[in-house]
Amino acid sequence: MIRRGPRPVSLSGWLDRQSVFSWLMMAPPLLFLAALVGYPFCYGILLSLQDRPVAHPGTFVGLKNFAANFNDPIFWQVTANTFVYTTAATLLKMVGGLALALAMNQQFPLKNLVRALLLLPFIVPTVLSTVAWMWILDPAFSVLNWFLLALGVPKPGPSWLGNPVLAMGSIIVINTWRGLPFYGITLLAGLQTVPPELYEAATIDGASGWQRFRFVTLPLLQPIILIVTLFSVIFTFADFQLVYVLTHGGPQNATQLFATYAFDIAMGAGQLGRGASVALAMFPALVLLIAALTIYMRRK
Amino acid sequence: MVTGYGPVERALRLWLPVGFFLIVALFPFYWMAVTSLKPNAELYNRHMMPLLVLHPTLKHYVDLLTQTSFLLWTWNTMVVAVVSTGISLVLGVMLAYPLARMRFAGAGLIAMTVAAIYLVPQPLLFIPLADLINRLSLGNTLSAVILTYPTMLVPFCAWLLLGYFKTVPMELEEAARIDGASRLQTMRRIFLPLCTPGFISAGIFAFTLSQNEFLYALIFLTKSSVRTVPVGVIAELIRGDVFYWGQLMAGALLGSIPVAIIYSFFVEHYVAGLTSGSVKG
Numbered sequence: 063m064i065r066r067g068p069r070p071v072s073l074s075g076w077l078d079r080q081s082v083f084s085w086l087m088m089a090p091p092l093l094f095l096a097a098l099v100g101y102p103f104c105y106g107i108l109l110s111l112q113d114r115p116v117a118h119p120g121t122f123v124g125l126k127n128f129a130a131n132f133n134d135p136i137f138w139q140v141t142a143n144t145f146v147y148t149t150a151a152t153l154l155k156m157v158g159g160l161a162l163a164l165a166m167n168q169q170f171p172l173k174n175l176v177r178a179l180l181l182l183p184f185i186v187p188t189v190l191s192t193v194a195w196m197w198i199l200d201p202a203f204s205v206l207n208w209f210l211l212a213l214g215v216p217k218p219g220p221s222w223l224g225n226p227v228l229a230m231g232s233i234i235v236i237n238t239w240r241g242l243p244f245y246g247i248t249l250l251a252g253l254q255t256v257p258p259e260l261y262e263a264a265t266i267d268g269a270s271g272w273q274r275f276r277f278v279t280l281p282l283l284q285p286i287i288l289i290v291t292l293f294s295v296i297f298t299f300a301d302f303q304l305v306y307v308l309t310h311g312g313p314q315n316a317t318q319l320f321a322t323y324a325f326d327i328a329m330g331a332g333q334l335g336r337g338a339s340v341a342l343a344m345f346p347a348l349v350l351l352i353a354a355l356t357i358y359m360r361r362k
Numbered sequence: 363m364v365t366g367y368g369p370v371e372r373a374l375r376l377w378l379p380v381g382f383f384l385i386v387a388l389f390p391f392y393w394m395a396v397t398s399l400k401p402n403a404e405l406y407n408r409h410m411m412p413l414l415v416l417h418p419t420l421k422h423y424v425d426l427l428t429q430t431s432f433l434l435w436t437w438n439t440m441v442v443a444v445v446s447t448g449i450s451l452v453l454g455v456m457l458a459y460p461l462a463r464m465r466f467a468g469a470g471l472i473a474m475t476v477a478a479i480y481l482v483p484q485p486l487l488f489i490p491l492a493d494l495i496n497r498l499s500l501g502n503t504l505s506a507v508i509l510t511y512p513t514m515l516v517p518f519c520a521w522l523l524l525g526y527f528k529t530v531p532m533e534l535e536e537a538a539r540i541d542g543a544s545r546l547q548t549m550r551r552i553f554l555p556l557c558t559p560g561f562i563s564a565g566i567f568a569f570t571l572s573q574n575e576f577l578y579a580l581i582f583l584t585k586s587s588v589r590t591v592p593v594g595v596i597a598e599l600i601r602g603d604v605f606y607w608g609q610l611m612a613g614a615l616l617g618s619i620p621v622a623i624i625y626s627f628f629v630e631h632y633v634a635g636l637t638s639g640s641v642k643g
Contacts, residue, residue, distance in 0.1 A: 074544060081467065083545045084460035088472065091453035091516055098494075098513045099479050099487065106490035165379035176380060178629045180387050185625045185632075187574040189592035190614040194390040197397060197607055203405075205393060205412050239386065244636070246383075251637035293481075300483030303576040307596055321485035321577075328489045329581060338489045345486065352481045356474050 106338045114335035116328075127339035136315050137340065140323045144344075147234060147319060148299045154238040156291055159245025160283075164275075166246065167253045177247065184243040192307045195236050199223055199308075226316030229309050233317050237304055245290055252286040253279065292355040299351070300344055320344045391615075398422050398612040405608055422608030423616070431586050432613060435594035440620070442504055442590060443572040446511035450568050451561060453512065454519025459549055461520075462527035463535070473524070480517035484577050487513075492581050506582035507590070511572045518571070519564040522635055526560030527553075563635035566628045573621050591617040 076082055110127055114120030131137040166177065183191060198205050199222035207219025223229045256279060264274045302321035305311060311318035311326065318326075320343060328337025367375065397405065399418040404410055426432050460466070461473050491510060500506040530553070538548045579593045586598060595613045599606050625632060 078545050080464040080545075084464040084466045084469070087456050087460050091457045091520070092472070094453060095476075095479055095513065095516060098491070098510060099482065102487045102490040102494055103482075105494070106487065109490055109493070161379060162383050165376065165383065168376050170376055170380075174629070176384065177633070178626065180383060181625075181629075181633075182391065182622065183387050185570055185621055186391075186618040187576075187592050187621065189574075189576050189596060190617045191390055193595065193610050193614045194394045197605075197611065198390065198393060200605075200607075203408065203412075203607075208408075208412050239390075243387065247633060248637050251633070296481055297483055300485045302485050303592075306576075306580075321483075324485060324489065325577075328492070334489055334493060341486055341489055344483075348481075348483070348486065352478050355481060356477045359477060360470075360474060 106342065109335050110339035110342050112335040114333070114338075116332035116334055120335060123335070127336045128343075130336060131339055131343060136318070136323070137343075139315055140318045140320055140340075141343070143230065143315075143317060144299060144319045146230065147237070147301070147317075148295060150234045151237040151241070151298050152291060152295050154234065155241045155245050155294060156287065158238065158242045159249055159290075160287075162242065162246030163249035163253055164279075166250050177250075181243045181247055183240050188240060188303045189307055191240065192236065192304050195232075195239075196223075196308055199232055223309055224313055226313055229313060229317050233305055233308060236308070237298060237301065240304070241294055241298070244294065248290050249283060249286060252283050256282050289355065289358065292351055292358070296348065296351050296355070299347065391618075394611045394615045394618075398608060398615055400608065402608065422606075422612040425606075426609045426612045426616070430598060430609070430613075431589070431594065432591070432616070434587060435589050435591045436617070436620070438504060438588060439573060439590040439592075439617075442507050442511065443569050445508050446515060446572050447565055447568040449508070450512045450515035450519045451565055453516045454523050454564060455554070457516070457520035458523035458527055459553070462524050463532070463553075476517045476520050480514070480521050484514065484575075488577055488581060491578070495582055501582060502585045502588050504583075504588055507575070507579055510578050510582070511575060514575075515568045515571060519568055522564045522567065523557070523560050526557060526563070530556050559631060559634070562628055563631045566624065566632050567635050569624065570621055570632075 077086070109120065111122060111124060112120035113123045113126070162180070166173070166180075170176075197203075201221045201224060204219060204222060206222070210219045220228055222232050260278050260282075261274055264278050269277065300321055301319060302325065305317050305319055305322045306325065309317045311322045315323075320340060324337045324340040327333050327340055331337075396413065396415055399415045399420070399422075401417055401419045401421065404416060410416075457472075457476060461469055461476075495501055495506045495510070500509070534552050534556070535548050538552045539545075543551070574592075575590075576592045576596075579590045580596075583589050583593055586594065589597065591613070595610065595617060599610045599613055
């Protein structure tokens with residue numbers, strides 16, 4: 063019986079194996095992500111179990127931070143705010159974005175220029191456009207209130223960011239202003255893939271405009287609407303910049319979201335452990351959303 | 363799509379909604395521009411019609427450029443955006459190419475992990491990252507953000523490039539392999555040069571994302587000399603309760619211009635990148 067050793071393999075031959083090549087190629091980015099996403103994530107969980115003032119060593123306190131959140135009325139207000147903000151802004155962006163896409167799905171001159179201009183709110187750094195909104199809503203010099211006055215509203219205009227309800231309304235509208243083009247342009251791209259024959263067939267069958275929209279457009283757009291919505295829900299849910307710049311969570315925490323509250327506790331009050339526990343409170347909802355979106359995108 | 367509407371119906375169906383969306387989208391930018399050109403006497407006069415400037419002045423721009431570090435912030439922002447975009451494209455290719463072309467155990471899992479990391483929002487990570495950056499003594503250096511921006515940009519570039527790579531036909535690579543080229547040679551010499559449009563899409567996106575980033579920059583960069591434009595504008599043009607509105611608007615407008623210019627050159631690539639993820643799936 064002749065024993066055969068493993069086939070002699072040259073180094074270059076070994077490197078050319080699909081699996082070896084792949085893992086060697088992916089090792090640097092994967093190590094990078096492990097070090098700066100994976101490690102901080104685990105470290106964040108550890109921090110959330112500690113009493114950890116900034117610049118001091120931490121002491122393990124178990125679930126005390128989470129218990130403190132549970133007994134903190136502001137935390138529950140933050141939770142409610144985040145859900146109201148996310149739901150309202152998402153619905154507005156979805157409906158508005160669909161309207162924008164339908165309006166843009168017609169032939170007209172300078173269409174590409176119009177599309178480019180409509181996307182500007184999405185392109186420009188959020189902080190900078192939010193500063194413009196801050197000035198639009200300024201308590202003393204609001205241009206909106208000037209319009210109201212010019213339209214004959216007798217009372218002096220409201221303090222948009224000073225009133226809890228109006229402040230929440232304002233951040234919802236501004237988030238919508240910024241995110242709506244993303245919905246609109248993505249859905250427009252989806253609309254353009256709908257075969258015109260389907261509309262023709264529906265028209266021949268006697269479908270009205272609404273019926274064509276309801277039974278042809280909407281079902282075909284549904285996968286795109288789902289992906290765009292999940293995507294935008296994730297980032298609206300964890301929004302930070304808009305609120306930080308515009309209201310700092312005020313008045314009286316009326317616009318405080320998870321991200322800004324975690325920031326205040328960790329960076330403002332220097333309680334890293336407690337702050338990490340507030341940030342992690344976003345995790346269950348995020349995990350569901352991220353898993354749903356990842357699985358859905360894989361399946362497609 | 364459908365023609366044959368009369369002018370009235372066309373105005374109602376097309377110009378009314380499109381005009382409405384355009385005005386809403388652009389008004390804040392118009393307002394920035396008008397405000398930045400107003401002398402303070404007009405800016406803080408409640409009885410004047412606010413939409414127009416009577417005596418335009420560049421004073422706020424001059425003040426912004428001479429009395430603040432705005433130019434330095436702009437430079438910092440550019441350095442950070444260019445370097446982190448470059449790093450992210452290289453690392454993104456290294457992830458996307460094997461996932462798009464090779465068969466190996468675990469490929470599906472890696473692809474899903476990359477997609478999931480892409481969707482992890484920064485507020486989940488900023489507290490532990492702040493501590494990590496402190497321990498590495500990287501606070502108040504541009505390296506702090508150059509190192510952390512790719513955490514969101516690499517998965518993003520990888521995901522976008524993966525989609526693009528799959529649309530490139532494999533024949534050329536197969537031919538190169540038959541001619542005896544190694545996998546690395548095939549990738550670098552044959553494949554990557556075919557993918558310029560994909561790189562432009564991913565690059566432009568990564569560039570705008572890093573210009574837009576605020577949270578990490580806010581936490582890691584607390585000295586004026588290392589700040590980026592968004593953080594500098596918020597931290598230094600709003601002093602206590604005093605708002606320098608003219609300068610703020612000038613800064614907001616100037617800070618938006620680089621992104622807007624680059625975007626205007628590559629609109630088509632940008633839109634392609636924006637829609638590829640969701641439309642092609």
